[in-house]
Amino acid sequence: MGLRIFEIEFDNPTKTFLAGQNLVGKVVVEVDQIEMKVQELVLRLWGKAEVSWVDPKKHKQPKTSRPKTSATPEIRISHSRDHATSDKMYSKEESYCDRRHTILEKKGNDDLTIPPGRNAYPFQILLPTGIPSSFEGEHGHVKYFLEATIKRPSGQYDHNCKSQIYVKGILDLNSDPQAQIDKPEMSHEELLCCLCCKNGPVGFNFGILGNAGVLPGDEMQFLADIYNMSNAREVYIKLKLIQITTYHVDHVYKVERKELLKLKGPSVTRGGAGTWAGESVHIPEGLPPSRLAGRCSLISVDYSLEITVETHNKKQITAQLPIIVGTIGFNTKLEDLIASLNLNPLTTNF
Structure with missing residues (x-):
């Protein structure tokens, strides 16, 4: 009993979008026989770049020698030229968007419930213009996600689902x-x-x-x-x-x-x-x-x-x-790109 399905569905099944475009879809929530009490159903759109790498640095090991005392003869210790490695790590991140969109929200003392069965809650949320394209490399990436959260009353576990989307930056x-x-x-x-x-x-x-x-x-x-x-x-x-x-x-x-x-x-x-x-x-x-x-x-x-x-x-x-x-190619318009990606031109905002 409880939550059976909690997922995000997009009108564009490829989940590929242009920078500056509206994401259009629905959050699907399927509940078993008893209604589910909730505080809110909220979407979060976020994206960032992360880079990280390690550079090994070599340095000479410090020389050590045995102390000389009157009770011990002088001992000569030879030092090898071996080098130790000290790894230096570089990392940084940069955020491009972090937007919230509330679909359901509890008002006052009234109960907010999701009824039994399959429920679909439509949404539109706008990607910012000028953001970089999705990218995956050896030492870093640019990734975007749309995350949905059902916040439950105090003392109950929240529910989360997340879907990665793919952004195409606009280079005309x-x-x-x-x-x-x-x-x-x-x-x-x-x-x-x-x-x-x-x-x-x-x-x-x-x-x-x-x-x-x-x-x-x-x-x-x-x-x-x-x-x-x-x-x-x-x-x-x-x-x-x-x-x-x-x-x-x-x-x-x-x-x-x-x-x-x-x-x-x-x-x-x-x-x-x-x-x-x-x-x-x-x-x-x-x-x-x-x-x-x-x-x-x-x-x-x-x-x-x-x-x-x-x-x-x-x-x-x-x-x-x-x-x-x-x-966007030569002698091509933005509308042609939208059509090639099977996007809805009415939901695009540039």
Whole structure:
């Protein structure tokens, strides 16, 4: 007897929402045969970033020696150079929202009850604008939850249920100057030997055949020209899509590098040149937008294309070209994004 079901149901079953959007759904409470006396039924919407990591620090162990007395001969003690480790932990958190919404509340001396059977209590609660996207990394995360609490009369246990939601921050490529850069390109060359050798450079010219801004799921076309004027018998080119996450605690930071995709291009023999064309970089679905598209001082997420030219003996040159991953594409409106996420445009407030 008592509470059988207590859960939160959303109109959007994916539980994915845009920053600034209303969460719409219902709290379902199913009670057995006898009505349940309550003080209130309340919702709490909260979200925060948390970062934490440990850096091992080495230090020399203090020297110790046996004291010399008249009763004992002098003893020489040698000290090893072993180092002990002292771990230093960095952690911090940052809150983005903490909002309450009361669904049922006891008034005066009148009893407040939830009747037997299945009861559904509708709700609307607004996500703040400008909050960062949900994110999960090695040393930190950004998470959002909607929590429901049934507060019981004094001396009885309260009931709680919680549901994690997923927030997409708004990064509009149409209004981001870096994303609008047309056909970004770079050139790089190096001598893969000492300066005294009669050896020419190895280098490449690389360019994106479009804008620097993309959406998850896009195909990014590119063109690369490679030349090998060195003594290396052959050089190879490869391309990686890299996600770089930087975690901040005050003036200290920790960088996490994640390889999302890798492509291998053509090889170029000694004294020759080549072109890499006809392929594209697939931007994986579900990527959080650059900078998490919101006000987050603890976690920053950036993306780049990393181009590497390598010889058979592993000597290499590398350079990176930044790109921007957004949530609203070029020539696209917010309404199109809402429709693609199967959201109700009437419940969106920006």
